[in-house]
Amino acid sequence: MRVSKRVAAIAAAGALSVAAPVVMQFEGLRTTAYLDPIQIPTVCYGHTLTASMGQTKSVAECEQLLRDDMQQALTGLAACVEPELQPHEWAALVSWSYNVGAGAACGSTLMRKLNAGAAPGEWCPELRRWVYAGGQRLAGLVRRREAELQLCLGR
Template identity: 55%
Template sequence: MSDTSNPLIKRAMAVAAGGAVAIAAVLVPAFEGSRLSAYLDPVGIPTICYGHTAGVRVGQVKSQAQCDELLRGDLGIALTTVDRLVKVPMPETRRAALASFVYNAGAGNFASSTMLRKLNAGDPVGACNELPKWVYSKGQILPGLVQRREQERQLCLM
């Protein structure tokens, strides 16, 4: 086990964490898009910027800088969730794919998923292949989710 109090190990861990953040920071905006004015998403949830929903009211407006800050915070929360729930080592690409999933589908869905159970049981391929099952919203397949989950799956398998 690593000595996480060692300054060099801490720096190395920070650089490694930056890998998943950097990957997710490219992946998430590509799928979420960016809108500076709040709107209702396909399932009727008030949303702004890159899919941010917490405390959003229709009619709100944010600057690009505010949207970028919300993205950083939301990705940090998603990655923290992944790191807390996944009990096995994984590459940064998988962390980024799972963070994108958590960002979109939510921590609760990830926590109760077969994907997480398979991952923690040592079946990363089976876990990654669960992603394409998460393409429904209100019982309907959303084409954007089909594309997103396939990209997440490919990244997860790297």
């Protein structure tokens, strides 16, 4: 299946609507740009691509950026995930990839295990390894990965 058709099928299955509350909870809404824990300009719900210090966005603009960024995370993942997944597994991966980037996600041990046919009980716990930013273990990432793990396992 081509990536664009696969992305549409995954989105239709509700993965993005399940992932959105997780992303929103852990990213939080900030309409004025700020520096994240590793000093990257960030705005809205963790948007970094076009963020710059001094920038402000409306809530509606932030919601659109969230939709666009989540779609981009899903598209990046769909290009490297080989097996069919359940919507809750996709949702967990989208939240994770939204945070770490599709390049990092696609090159990860988690992805190697997933694509090698491992069961979710083996590859989902790999999410727990992604709790560092700037070389430091961050409590917020620990909490986020635990929530993503529970979602990934369907709990």
